[in-house]
Amino acid sequence: MRRTLLHGVLLAALGLVAVACNAIVGITDVRLRADAGKATADGGVEDPDAAIDDDSGQPVVRTGLLVSGGDGHTCAKLKDGPVKCWGDNSQGQLGSGADFSTVAKLPVPVVQLTDANRVCSGYKHSCAVRLDGTVACWGFNLNGQLGDGNTSSRSAVPVVVDLKAVSQIACGGNFTCAVTRAGGVSCWGGNGSGQLGNGTSGGGSAIPVATKLTTAASIAAGEKHACAVLTTGRVACWGANESGQLGTGSTSPELEPRELPPSLPDVAEIAAGQAFTCARTVGKGVKCFGANNAGQLGTNSLTPTTSSSALTVQGVADAVSIAAGNEHACVAQASGKVVCWGSNARGQLGNGVIADGGIAANPLAVTVVGVTDAVTVGAGGLHTCAANSATTVKCWGANDLGQIGNDSQTIAYVATTVKSL
16 A cells, blocks of 8 residues: 555455455465464455355355455455445545545445455455455546446446456555456556556556466555466566566566566465565465565665565564555464564554654564454555454554544554444
């Protein structure tokens, strides 16, 4: 996410994830505490009692509670399928049908959406994958990021994307990407840096365009770049690369997906931030690459440099979910705790430290105060959220637009429970 520009948890990220999610992806499943069911390798959570079949007869496992952060808004996919969003609604990104001038300090339902299985939040738009594999998007659309074939400036209600058999979704700055159950990747929206991955740059597309990928398992979208985890555990990235956020060993942009060097194998989940990327490995460690102006690479250095090769995040282990914001990243650990690193200018690290002017940052992971049972995390531009295996979401960080969801617009330096979810 980015306050002044755009973002990606996405999800893996979503970042986006956010960010960033598919039914059962990556190369292994990660088992959490006995009461938490099973986490998918992309950081999602299976509901073990809710297996269904889609229209093609393929088995689809319904996910549990998921959360995704946008620039100034947040969305959560509830266990039984509805989606609720809160925060900034200036472009209709809450999907509630309300007036564009409104701010929602408490969660509001996304209209006409009761059967979601995945959700993502971008700069000022949001999308969901339904249980039948179709996609709905809402919010800002000037670059065609809603994917319904037009570039009307915005939509306050979900519109339908002409794409089927989708397993997961990632919302970037001004674009969106989706993984199909067959392993393909299609993207739509802005393409100024080649973030659609179809071999071109400039302009964009208001309908999905296919990349060359055929073995994708999960995906994350950043401000102007995207990365996919392949079924082999390798990673392919494309788009902007001025800070080395593609991890290719150079800073040259890539207009098509380029597989990263073998030095980054066995990846279970990927998360894309503004100009950096982090990967959660099968061994539950984390590696990051790209910009490091706020310590977001987690290497115990605040030197404003960049790395186009993956570096190990120090002091982070047992990671089961990962998310990246503008210039910070967080992981949920198997213990249920959450640790974060990078920029803390608005309390997005959740460790209770109040920034006294300037930009506060932590190049080493710190523990979020008030979270003990997290299963998955989602990061927005300057805020972060974590969900447990039941019905609780906690958020912290910037709250000027109500993105924390606690019925206030006061910054939160520690985890705060989202109300009325």
